[in-house]
Amino acid sequence: MAGFFKSLLNKITNRAEIDWDDLEADLISSDLGIRLTTSIIDELRALGREISGEDVIAVTRRQLANRLPADFLPPAPRTDGKPFVILIVGVNGTGKTTSSAKLGLWLKQRKHSVMLAAADTFRAAAVAQLQRWGERLELTVVTGNPNADPSSVCFHAHQKALAAHTDFLICDTAGRIHTRHNLMEELGKIRRTLAKQDPSAPHLTLLVVDATTGANALQQAKEFHKASPLDGLIVTKLDGSGKGGIAVTIQDQLGIPPRFLGTGEEPEAFAIFQKDSFVQEIL
Numbered sequence: 001m002a003g004f005f006k007s008l009l010n011k012i013t014n015r016a017e018i019d020w021d022d023l024e025a026d027l028i029s030s031d032l033g034i035r036l037t038t039s040i041i042d043e044l045r046a047l048g049r050e051i052s053g054e055d056v057i058a059v060t061r062r063q064l065a066n067r068l069p070a071d072f073l074p075p076a077p078r079t080d081g082k083p084f085v086i087l088i089v090g091v092n093g094t095g096k097t098t099s100s101a102k103l104g105l106w107l108k109q110r111k112h113s114v115m116l117a118a119a120d121t122f123r124a125a126a127v128a129q130l131q132r133w134g135e136r137l138e139l140t141v142v143t144g145n146p147n148a149d150p151s152s153v154c155f156h157a158h159q160k161a162l163a164a165h166t167d168f169l170i171c172d173t174a175g176r177i178h179t180r181h182n183l184m185e186e187l188g189k190i191r192r193t194l195a196k197q198d199p200s201a202p203h204l205t206l207l208v209v210d211a212t213t214g215a216n217a218l219q220q221a222k223e224f225h226k227a228s229p230l231d232g233l234i235v236t237k238l239d240g241s242g243k244g245g246i247a248v249t250i251q252d253q254l255g256i257p258p259r260f261l262g263t264g265e266e267p268e269a270f271a272i273f274q275k276d277s278f279v280q281e282i283l
Helices: 004-011 020-046 055-068 095-108 124-139 149-164 181-196 215-227 245-254 277-282
Strands: 084-089 114-119 140-142 168-173 205-208 233-235 257-261 271-272
Touching: 020 055, 020 245, 055 205, 055 245, 084 095, 084 181, 095 114, 095 124, 095 205, 095 233, 095 257, 095 271, 114 124, 114 149, 114 245, 124 140, 124 181, 140 149, 149 168, 149 181, 181 205, 205 215, 205 245, 215 245, 233 245, 233 271, 245 257
Parallel strands: 084 168, 084 205, 114 140, 114 168, 205 233, 233 257
Antiparallel strands: 257 271
């Protein structure tokens, strides 16, 4: 998104007069959505004078900051010694399994014990991928038999995490969205299964969205939020052509805030959401 706004700034700077229709189209194409774009345009028009590229950036930053939540406080181990259970959901291709591993490393680097559950059982590659990450990052990965019921893998992993007094259990769930009914059934079953051993679990449900997919990410957030109430987003691919604006739109329209950001291929390229740095980065 930084690249997008740099080119927009150049375009505005090199023009004698602002073309409001062009500006509106450019802002919408950055995944900010119609509602947020309209607010930005209205505030710029209200200045009642000729506007500059710096005006556009300043107003857009202010509008983004007003809509984004405060910094996300890191999840902490529970005082009762039971595992803090994190459910990772999302469609295949968004970086869901990689994000599960990166989050595991992020927590481990903060001296927490972590266990991963490979519950994307319908895709053998996802299980193998999580196992490879586990070996590389020295994280325990619990797997089931091929095509095992995802909820049984989560149940088994939860049992192990309880017995080992593990601080965090991260469940990488199946990335399928072929019908809403199946999605709801599957995620509902996982949640009920986890609650059998701890009625308060899961404690955090995060949707992984790819910053490059724009409106598709908003639609995915709507579907998953209906199937399993979401506590936040992990926004991936913010290092490439990812605009990042979609995270603001999802927060603005659905009230689902960004919690973590994937900023590159390496395992350490993962950060907790901080409002000021996020706004500066995408603008």
